[in-house]
Amino acid sequence: MNYMNILKVAYNALKRNKMRSALTMLGIVIGVGSIIAMTGVGAGAQQEIDNQTAAFGTNMITIRPGGVTAGGIRIRSLTELSASDGDAILRDCDLVTAQTPVIRVVTSVTTSERNWGSQIYGVNTSFTTVRNWGLKYGSMFTDQDYRSGNKMCVLGSTVASNLFGPYDPTGEIVRIQNIPFRIAGVLESKGQLASGQDQDDMIIIPYTTFQKRIIGNQDIDYIYVSVRTSQDMAAAIQEIRQIIRTAHRIPDYGDDDFQIKTQDQVNEIAKSISKTVSLLMIIVASISLVVGGIGIMNIMLVSVTERTREIGIRMAIGATEQDILLQFLVEAIVLSLMGGLIGLTLGIITGQMVETFTSWSVSISASSIFISMGFAAAIGIFFGFYPARKAASLNPIEALRYE
Amino acid sequence: MSMQTELHTGIETRLDGSALISAKNLKKTYRMGDVDVHALRGVSLDIRSGEFVAIMGASGSGKSTFMNILGCLDAPSSGEYFLDGISVAHMTKKEQARIRSRKIGFVFQGFNLLSRTSALENVELPLLYQGLASNRRRELALEALHAVGLDKRFDHKPNELSGGQQQRVAIARALATHPSMILADEPTGNLDSKTSIEIMAIFQKLNSKGITIILVTHENDIAQYGLRNVVFRDGRIIKDFMVETRLNPEEEMKRVLATSIVDNA
Structure with a gap:
């Protein structure tokens, strides 16, 4: 058959x-x-x-303060990163093209009519370069703004649409912890991370203003660094490590008091x-x-x-x-x-x-x-x-x- | 042996024909628990091409066992069986299946058609296992259905046909491969007397065209349609004789109709 x-x-x-x-x-x-x-x-x-990985930032490295360990157990984070660490990296490492310190806090933002809980990031003007992020409306705050600690801000698109609807809010005022900030522009939408976190639900302000007006000290949470090409990543990490160890005066036998992570590692x-x-x-x-x-x-x-x-x-x-x-x-x-x-x-x-x-x-x-x-x-x-x-x-x- | 063979003149001619079946001292013993059951105790029988043999006997006489061995469905415990000159008693199952496919056509008491399958497809089934192409299968199946007078009902399913018609489909199925012989096991057992006569008329007609028919029955009058009767008892052949007054289906039909008229009156 x-x-x-x-x-x-x-x-x-x-x-x-x-x-x-x-x-x-x-x-x-x-x-x-x-x-x-x-x-x-x-x-x-x-x-x-x-x-x-591509969208988060091109060839980006994140530097975080590390904990001091005793007997293998992290006891607390003693040292802090400072904005000068970022300046040193940009100055001394040729492979690095841009850097920004980042300070973060979760707080509410209000206009005369609405309010919205969001994250406030204190950064410098290189933030848009490092994170590979364009603007939808207006412009980024200027170097002058962060040198002088001006009360300028740029809204993430989620915040903008929640507070102002579909309109361009450039030039309007929002209040962050009751402090009035003028809106310089609105970022383009980047959408959600794999974790479900909405990247657009944030406001960036000059980190100097953040330190002066919101937290009242010189601490920063982490530093974003942009490296020239992906091939340079490994070499850049080595150089950055040495630069920060020198800046923090860590002896040769001492452990790093910071962590360096690439976005790839996070994504792995x-x-x-x-x-x-x-x-x-x-x-x-x-x-x-x-x-x-x-x-x-x-x-x-x-x-x-x-x-x-x-x-x-x-x-x-x-x-x-x-x-x-x-x-x-x-x-x-x-x-x-x-x-x-x-x-x-x-x-x-x-x-x-x-x-x-x-x-x-x-x-x-x-x-x-x-x-x-x-x-x-x-x-x-x-x-x-x-x-x-x-x-x-x-x-x-x-x-x-x-x- | 093809249908065209001219072997319908008389017994003498038939006896000159070659031995189609030659069984020599067949024995079959089943083991049931601790007891050996001797179904066949040494049966020897020659059947020539073109014969119409009725095998008779009470149940338990061994006739069914003999039939199964003739049909290559079962192997004897000892003895030899030649079909068309080939020793088939101790073949492998696959070779037996091949012999069944090429040389034997079965007709059963319970018709054994595939339900929900048209008459034509039922008749085509053995040709399918021969590996024939579909147009050739159809041609041969229609020819066989024509031979049993059912060519107009080829697309009916078994449940749309009467018992007699179903049995005719089964006969057509047995015929379709042009086998060396047709083995019919109590083919009229499930049929009324009138339909039985019709079926026996078909067997006689096929036999007159030269087809060898071996029929197992326990009914005396059915056996009278054949040319030769072989009687089994207790695993042995006790009688083997030519039928003297063969029954004629036409006359029998008249008789049955007359009786039924009397019954009705």
Whole structure:
């Protein structure tokens, strides 16, 4: 019997029990569908993190104050970074093209009509360069503003739209902790980070103004540094380390009292977390695929018993054991592949819906399609073999007598 | 052996034909628990091409076991069986399946058609296992359905056909591959007497065209449609004789109709 005929026989047998075939497929449908959707969401998250690395800032390095450790345990952060550390880096390291100190506080911002809780960042004018961030309206505050500690600010787009709606608020006044600031401009929208944090929900002001008016000391929280090219990153990190150690007068045997992190490192962590989560989901989906396979085996066993007489007839009129084996095996494979195809379609639709209704991006790769379909076929063969073997080994005389 | 073979003139001609089936001292022993059941205790039988043999006997006489061995569905415990000169008694299952496919057509008591499958597809089924192309299958199947007078109902499913029609489809299925012989196991067992006569008329007609027919029955009058009767008892052949007054289906039909008129009156 040729393969086309075997397929036709299998298809007809499955068509005869439509409801049963559909229910049997369901396990495979759900398994393949969720694997497709999960890998899609997982790959989308990875891609999103990569995009954000580029968007967050080009070749950016973050320097944070480090804790002093005793016996391996961080006891407290003694030393602080200062704005002069950033100046020293820019002056002494040729690989660095720009730097800005950053001070941060969460507070509320008010206009005469509305208020909005947001983050205030104290930075210098290089912030837009370092973070690779353009302006939607107006302009950045000037060097003069931060030298003099002027009360100027630039709004993130979320803050601007919450306080002023869709209008250009340049020149208006907002009050930060009751201090009036004039709006110099509004930043372009950057959207959310992988963590769900809205990057646009912030206001930047000159760090000098921040130190003078809001916290009343010279501390800064961290320093952003922009390096010339990505190839220079490693060398730049070494040089920056030496510059800060010298500035902080750390002896040769002393530990660093600061941390240097690249955005890549931060994103590696985010990526490995998202990888772990999607791997876990894929494992759960695979279990449902295996359960689906057991469902197929179960139904195929029922079907073999039910069709014992048919098997006897087929054998009597000339079917070989191999013909019968193939007939039932192909039936199981058709069942699992059809389930796989439906699952694939549903998985893609689910992915599209996730993309439409959430802020996640979904990327379904050809390899995940091939792998899950291959997996479905393998399950059909694996779980279909035993029932098919059982059918093929029936004794035709007894099978013909079966009621 | 093809349908065209001219072997319908008389017994003498038939006996000149080659031995289609040659069973030599067939024995079959089943083990049921601790007891050995001797289903066949040494059966030897020759059947020539073109014969119409009725195998008779009570249940437990061994006739079904003998039939299964003739049909290559079962192997004897000992003895030899030649079909068309080939020793088939101790073949592998695959070789047996091949012999069944090429040389034997089965007709069963319970018709054994695939339900929800049209008459034509049922008749095509053995041709499918021979690996024939679909247009050739259709051609041969239609030819076989024509031979049993059912060519107009080829697209009906078994549940849309009467018992007699279903049995005719089964006969067509057995015929379609042009087998060396047709093995019929109680083919009229599920049919009323009128339909039984119709089926026996078909067997006689096929036999007159030269097809070898071996029929298992426990009904004496059904056996009278054949040319030769072989009677089994306790795993042995106790009688083997030519039928002297063969029943004619047309006359039998008239008789049955007359009786039913009397019954109704």
